[in-house]
Amino acid sequence: MTEIADPAVTLQRLRASIDNIDAALIFMLAERFRCTQQVGVLKAEHGMPASDPNREREQISRLRSLALDAELDPEFAHKWFTFVVSEVIRHHNTAAESAGSDAAGAAESAGPDAAGPGASAGSDAGDARGPQES
Numbered sequence: 001m002t003e004i005a006d007p008a009v010t011l012q013r014l015r016a017s018i019d020n021i022d023a024a025l026i027f028m029l030a031e032r033f034r035c036t037q038q039v040g041v042l043k044a045e046h047g048m049p050a051s052d053p054n055r056e057r058e059q060i061s062r063l064r065s066l067a068l069d070a071e072l073d074p075e076f077a078h079k080w081f082t083f084v085v086s087e088v089i090r091h092h093n094t095a096a097e098s099a100g101s102d103a104a105g106a107a108e109s110a111g112p113d114a115a116g117p118g119a120s121a122g123s124d125a126g127d128a129r130g131p132q133e134s
Contacts, residue, residue, distance in 0.1 A: 032084070033091070038093035044099035050092035056085060 043050060060078055066075035 029084075033087070036088045037091055037095070040088070040095035041099075043092060044096040050089050050096055060086075 064074040065076040
């Protein structure tokens with residue numbers, strides 16, 4: 001006859017596993033944001049738009065497929081991705097604004113002709129189409 005495990009012990013064991021998974025997710029998200037912040041700085045320094053709709057579509061398709069393979073609801077994966085990307089785009093826009101104000105400050109201190117011929121006063125800090133992956 002097999003012995004039935006104490007439900008309280010089983011619950012404690014399962015919760016410990018969940019806590020470990022949550023900790024790993026937080027560290028992985030932090031690493032992801034470190035990478036996307038570097039992408040945001042790179043884009044800002046080179047006048048690239050904060051969002052890339054084609055990249056977002058590719059990522060959504062890839063993540064939905066991975067979710068199916070992992071037996072996870074693909075709609076949940078899509079929602080998660082959209083949420084994370086909205087933060088990424090916010091960071092990219094902040095980096096672009098910072099780079100724009102740094103460039104404006106440098107141009108002001110260098111004088112009115114420092115920007116060079118054909119330079120415009122506006123900046124392409126990204127677009128306002130909503131959350132898209134970097």
